[in-house]
Amino acid sequence: MDSIKANLLKLRETRKKILGCLPLYPPMEIFHAMDLIPVTLWGLRDMIRTLDESDRHIQNYSCSVARRAAEFILSESGMMLDGIFAYNACDTLRNLPEILSNGLQDAGRPLPMFQIHVPMVPSGQTDAKDYLCNEILSLIRLLEKTFHIPFSSDRFQDSVEKYNEVRNLYRRMEKQVASGKMTFQDFMIAFHSSGFLPVEDQIRFLSGELDRCCNKESKPGNHPIMISGILPPPLPVIQAIEKAGLRIVCNDIASLGRYYGYSPGLNASVEQYFVDFYENHIPCPTLLYSADNRMEYMISVLQKTSAEGVIFVGEKFCEYEYFEFPYLEKRLKDKGVPSVLIEIAVDDEDNIASLKNRIDAFAEVIGQHEGRP
Amino acid sequence: METAKIGAGKHLTQVITKAYMDLHERAANGAFVVWIAINVPAEIFLGFENVVYGVPESHAAMNAAKGVGVTQCAKAEQLGYSMDLCSYARIDIGCVSDHGKDSPSFGLPKPDLIVSNNNNCSLLTKWFDVHHRQMGVPHFLIDVPFCYQPQKEKDREYIVRQFRDLIRVIEQMSGQKFNMDRFCQAVDHSIQGVAHWKKFLEFADRKPSGITAFDSFVHMAPFLIQRGVPAFEEHYRLLVEETEQRVANCVFPVPEEKYRLFWDNIAPWHQLRKMSSRLADLNANIVGATYTSCIGTKEGSFDLYPFDNTDPMHFLARTQNSYICPHGLELRKQAMAGVIRKLKIDGIIFASNRSCKPYSITQMDQQQYFFNQEGIPTVMIEVDHADARKYSEENSFLRIEALLEAIDAKRAA
Ligand code: SF4
Ligand code: SF4
Numbered sequence: 001m002d003s004i005k006a007n008l009l010k011l012r013e014t015r016k017k018i019l020g021c022l023p024l025y026p027p028m029e030i031f032h033a034m035d036l037i038p039v040t041l042w043g044l045r046d047m048i049r050t051l052d053e054s055d056r057h058i059q060n061y062s063c064s065v066a067r068r069a070a071e072f073i074l075s076e077s078g079m080m081l082d083g084i085f086a087y088n089a090c091d092t093l094r095n096l097p098e099i100l101s102n103g104l105q106d107a108g109r110p111l112p113m114f115q116i117h118v119p120m121v122p123s124g125q126t127d128a129k130d131y132l133c134n135e136i137l138s139l140i141r142l143l144e145k146t147f148h149i150p151f152s153s154d155r156f157q158d159s160v161e162k163y164n165e166v167r168n169l170y171r172r173m174e175k176q177v178a179s180g181k182m183t184f185q186d187f188m189i190a191f192h193s194s195g196f197l198p199v200e201d202q203i204r205f206l207s208g209e210l211d212r213c214c215n216k217e218s219k220p221g222n223h224p225i226m227i228s229g230i231l232p233p234p235l236p237v238i239q240a241i242e243k244a245g246l247r248i249v250c251n252d253i254a255s256l257g258r259y260y261g262y263s264p265g266l267n268a269s270v271e272q273y274f275v276d277f278y279e280n281h282i283p284c285p286t287l288l289y290s291a292d293n294r295m296e297y298m299i300s301v302l303q304k305t306s307a308e309g310v311i312f313v314g315e316k317f318c319e320y321e322y323f324e325f326p327y328l329e330k331r332l333k334d335k336g337v338p339s340v341l342i343e344i345a346v347d348d349e350d351n352i353a354s355l356k357n358r359i360d361a362f363a364e365v366i367g368q369h370e371g372r373p
Numbered sequence: 374m375e376t377a378k379i380g381a382g383k384h385l386t387q388v389i390t391k392a393y394m395d396l397h398e399r400a401a402n403g404a405f406v407v408w409i410a411i412n413v414p415a416e417i418f419l420g421f422e423n424v425v426y427g428v429p430e431s432h433a434a435m436n437a438a439k440g441v442g443v444t445q446c447a448k449a450e451q452l453g454y455s456m457d458l459c460s461y462a463r464i465d466i467g468c469v470s471d472h473g474k475d476s477p478s479f480g481l482p483k484p485d486l487i488v489s490n491n492n493n494c495s496l497l498t499k500w501f502d503v504h505h506r507q508m509g510v511p512h513f514l515i516d517v518p519f520c521y522q523p524q525k526e527k528d529r530e531y532i533v534r535q536f537r538d539l540i541r542v543i544e545q546m547s548g549q550k551f552n553m554d555r556f557c558q559a560v561d562h563s564i565q566g567v568a569h570w571k572k573f574l575e576f577a578d579r580k581p582s583g584i585t586a587f588d589s590f591v592h593m594a595p596f597l598i599q600r601g602v603p604a605f606e607e608h609y610r611l612l613v614e615e616t617e618q619r620v621a622n623c624v625f626p627v628p629e630e631k632y633r634l635f636w637d638n639i640a641p642w643h644q645l646r647k648m649s650s651r652l653a654d655l656n657a658n659i660v661g662a663t664y665t666s667c668i669g670t671k672e673g674s675f676d677l678y679p680f681d682n683t684d685p686m687h688f689l690a691r692t693q694n695s696y697i698c699p700h701g702l703e704l705r706k707q708a709m710a711g712v713i714r715k716l717k718i719d720g721i722i723f724a725s726n727r728s729c730k731p732y733s734i735t736q737m738d739q740q741q742y743f744f745n746q747e748g749i750p751t752v753m754i755e756v757d758h759a760d761a762r763k764y765s766e767e768n769s770f771l772r773i774e775a776l777l778e779a780i781d782a783k784r785a786a
Contacts, residue, residue: 326453
């Protein structure tokens with residue numbers, strides 16, 4: 001997508017060091033506070049069209065998120081990066097840093113790698129706060145050593161405020177979508193356009209978009225639904241959903257609602273901030289300790305937004321999501337909430353017609369359905 | 374050529390049958406039942422008087438080896454579980470769905486507690502969550518940090534803390550007291566048994582090899598379901614003695630051994646007999662495998678990691694990253710390079726296994742490394758460890774034969 005490329009060029013112009021972060025929930029505020037520009041390497045669907053470099057290192061039965069991130073880093077685009085961050089987000093991603101290192105080494109442009117382990121134990125079971133604090137502080141020390149930039153608590157607070165502001169703007173935008181002042185499609189265009197921007201520019205851009213849509217007439221109607229998955233579906237699928245008479249009013253998407261749904265409090269020390277950040281994160285199948293809260297969370301969002309159904313957007317080969325679908329579908333059914341699973345693969349372009357059929361059929365079900373959670 | 378059934382083979386059948394019968398019987402008589410991931414330290418449960426454990430992964434492997442893997446997978450798929458999910462998980466979920474029907478051991482007794490870990494893979498915790506929700510049974514998750522370098526002390530301490538919490542939870546739930554002496558005794562049986570296991574694998578050092586990797590796959594079962602008991606130690610002692618005798622009598626699995634191959638990935642449970650005999654017809658022997666070599670080691674090396682007689686809890690924590698998937702590419706290469714030199718391997722079969730992405734994801738780089746840097750011919754074949762539908766014998770053997778040709782060509786050069 002042109003906007004990603006344009007934004008990447010802008011990033012380069014800042015002459016700051018750029019840190020490529022593997023998904024899903026890296027501690028962006030730390031990097032920003034250290035005068036780095038962190039970019040989370042997902043949402044690359046429209047930019048990464050071929051997977052030649054990735055295919056030399058990773059089997060094609062890995063998910064598209066990992067393959068595209070690898071392609072980005074190993075191809076020419078990766079030349080803009082000054083380092084890579086990863087945490088134990090999933091089995092695939094924990095293996096990527098070394099695979100990438102290998103590939104970069106071969107290409108003659110090694111990059112520093114930064115890793116932390118985010119504890120996955122449920123808090124009532126083993127207290128892992130100290131462990132996480134130590135991981136965060138060690139990461140900071142390593143960043144300081146590598147980039148010769150000292151960490152400052154004041155700057156960190158400033159970064160926290162900025163990232164909270166971005167999350168807040170996304171949340172406000174989502175509300176506009178729910179009230180019908182903005183389509184989900186427009187929200188996604190704004191979301192993609194703000195991706196890969198420095199956080200300050202994101203704030204400016206999103207604020208402008210919000211001002212614009214606040215002046216619009218509210219257009220509610222159609223059947224409100226939720227989408228859930230790792231990434232939002234591609235734009236043609238969103239269009240198909242909207243065309244089928246469905247309106248996405250809320251989401252349980254990792255790169256959207258799960259990311260911006262919760263902001264930790266201000267004025268905590270950096271390590272306590274991230275204890276809060278991960279512990280109280282919106283449930284996600286990759287945050288293993290949060291699994292038991294996921295259904296409850298989804299139901300509460302469905303109730304709040306009066307969404308009448310759920311479309312699960314399955315990221316092909318993401319076992320984290322796929323293990324939970326049957327359970328979630330069943331629980332939703334018990335609550336009278338219809339749901340459907342659509343699978344998005346690397347070559348999803350070829351599948352759009354069949355996805356449209358599923359979406360149309362689902363819209364019919366929703367149309368006939370009375371139940372609410 | 375078929376490997377003749379030896380005494381240890383009979384012993385193995387006895388050990389497994391008894392293990393499953395005891396498990397069901399003791400569960401029926403009120404024992405506290407735990408389901409565990411393969412490498413959760415079983416010795417902890419033996420520290421209690423009346424706690425028994427079942428291992429869903431191993432039970433799934435047995436289903437696959439006995440030819441009912443696909444039947445069980447299909448049941449899980451009927452329930453909505455994707456065919457892309459790990460086949461062990463599908464077998465297990467399928468098996469639980471109708472209370473062990475079709476399972477050679479009638480399934481596993483219902484658990485009181487489920488203990489997973491994320492060292493081999495964290496999707497196993499998602500799989501165990503399925504049971505946790507469906508059965509309403511608590512799920513204890515042991516979080517083992519992934520290793521890029523040798524395991525760090527901070528990680529070891531973190532793992533030990535979780536072991537202690539697990540003990541506390543079992544004490545609370547079962548009303549039984551953990552007994553340190555019983556636990557130490559169990560660790561001792563495991564250590565002795567594993568030492569025998571390593572001796573058994575050493576019969577592959579010689580030419581022709583005294584064993585095949587298929588023997589080692591089959592004889593892994595006690596390691597998976599019977600650690601910490603005298604029968605475990607006894608089984609591997611017997612196995613070593615018998616193999617020693619066979620070698621002394623010049624009885625070799627592939628007497629005209631021409632190609633010494635190495636296997637990387639989980640055993641192809643549904644193909645053991647077929648694959649080993651077809652390879653033997655080609656005078657090829659898979660003499661070793663990462664899957665079996667990693668037992669009793671620590672990450673980065675396939676040498677036995679000895680117990681220093683200090684703290685058994687620490688020792689168990691120290692070995693938590695040894696099982697291939699819990700550590701990264703560099704450590705995998707390091708361990709594999711060592712064993713490949715030691716066994717004088719001619720070629721490597723990388724079994725790319727879409728059911729086990731954590732095992733497979735580093736293989737393309739490993740393949741390049743061993744071919745380019747170590748000069749060893751390699752091949753990548755597609756094998757699902759437990760779902761026979763995702764395996765093509767013809768395609769695989771076409772590639773394996775090409776590998777043998779490459780070995781010949783290298784020799785000729
Ligand atoms: S989509 Fe799933 S498997 Fe892929 S990177 Fe994300 S969490 Fe990992
Ligand atoms: S994905 Fe691999 S490591 Fe995980 S449970 Fe399945 S076979 Fe085991």
